[in-house]
Amino acid sequence: MTEAWNEIADIQPTIMGMLKNGMLKNRVAHAYLFEGEKGVGKREASIIFAKSLLCEQQIDGYLPCENCKNCKRINSGNHPDVHLIEPDGLSIKKEQIKSLQEEFSKKSVEANRKIYMIFNADKMSVQAANSLLKFLEEPSSDTVAILVTEQIQRILPTILSRCQVLSFKPLSPAVLKEKLINQGVNIQDSSIIPHLTHNFEEGIRISNEEWFAQAQKIVVKLYEVLNQNPMKALLYLQEEWFVHFKEREQMDRSLDLLFLIYKDLLYIQLDKRELAVFQNKTGEFETHALHLSQRRLADCMGYILEAKRKLLSNTNPQLLMEQLVLNLQEGSSFV
Template identity: 40%
Template sequence: MRVKWPVAGVPAEMLQNMLATGRLAHSYLFLGPEGSGMKETAVHFAKGILCEQELPERPCGTCINCRRVDSGNHPDLVFLEPDGQTIKIQQIREVQKSFSLKALEASRKVYIVTHAELMTPEAANALLKFLEEPSTPVVAILLANRKSGLMPTVVSRCQIIPFQRISPALIQAALQAEGMPAAKAKLLSYLKESIDSARKFSEYEKFAEIVNLVVQLSEEAASTRGNPLFLIQDKIHKPGWTSEDVESFLDCLAWWYRDLLNAKLDNIDRIVFESQASRIQTQAASYRSEDLVQMVEIVLSTKKRLQSHANQQLALEHMVLQLQGE
């Protein structure tokens, strides 16, 4: 039985047809905005390429290669992400070096380059050479939000797969069809970019903990009670949250302050944290609209700083002080 794609639509149909026929290009460029499900689709496509199942039923989702991709430890699947603000030439060289060896588990190797538009010119030239002269059977999957940041020669070597952002309404409807309560489905549809990632986050052991921390932190930041700096230390730093956990927390916090702004503007139907609507309206009353706009920007700016490898503890503490107006 064929495994469902994380994001249905034209890109999935195109890629599934390539897997079914075995007619694969050497390189692909997934082009679209944040929230279009490109990364989840790239991983699923890579799983199909590495799958042990016979054509056309790839990926099967059950063979050892599929399970290794799902667990994130397949030796023939490599992710290349920005180191700070850019992807550097040394990162490309490291991938080239590792791929100069024969594939360990499958007949091909796959590498996925996220935010490919952030490659330095030197890195892009090194990648171009790798695309033209791979030392082993390799499939490259480049993900980019905009074509303008890529070298035309790199783009010309790739088969372009266009993506569009998935609407939260579609994600919410799919989650509710699986039996998820409407309020929870709505929240997840805004937090995550695809049905699959929303479903996985809902099942994640820290999901409730992250949401509870958002509520508690916002309460303490809005009043003189409690100590939000201690809260960050006690709930995030001491337990040793991963960078992904912190990023999810910041995404939730940004939506919380957007909800406060919508409540302030009487756009109650736009509130994402529906189960907390009463609390949100109460908090919103203590802020000006311009304060809330700035608070959303503070949280998103903190997320960007952490993605650029800023010190996590210092960045979060600075964020809390800014949210308190200090």
């Protein structure tokens, strides 16, 4: 019964702690703004908070029982006192807010509160935002508003000032890795992806890309070519690298992957092998790590970060990669 709440509390302990304390102390705000990037639990927290507020058999004064009539109706999306608003097309329109206001002028049907949630609140039209503002200025004692957004900077300051703003943190790499593994993503991808995104949904999408699977192989192969036959590295760029990494965004991802290889070497040197992401290459990397000073390793990582910076400043990607390879070649051959 408490699993859903605890699952969100594991990844957003501060947020869920504040909501819990508000309920226990009977200090529930009339309006909340849940803000943070996609995939960090904002929608899930909104739903479970609504269930907590309306639950007929709360556990410990704040946990929804999941079995009462109110919990079940919220789960099925048809509770008459819980209203969800999402963009109609590209925006949330004034008519949607007006309809909400009319609905909330009536007494609660089944519960002691009425709750409305506005998802993608940053997509309200100017007219809709102004209508909502009037609604927020004269809050009813039995009404709770939950606005949800990924773009807090697009919310009117006057609306922000009338909400309790709760900022959801990005998922930690460890939490995201565990969630990916639980979804059946293999160990290596689950280790690498959290270093590329904090977003669970994007992580799943990346794990399903054949392009990403091939990208890993090509990046590892470049590293191996650099170490086995540095003179062939420039040729490898032409034959394999530029064929696969065509767009600037793809090139940026390739540099992220290359950086993770050198980071693995550093973890091996520091005897923290469990933190390495290319677990299937640990044996090979251990041999390489023995031949590199930490100073040289730091230089290589610096070259890659500098290449990423130059990529953003519209440096020619081909020239950039050729220069990077020349920088990484220095003292890189172990044969």
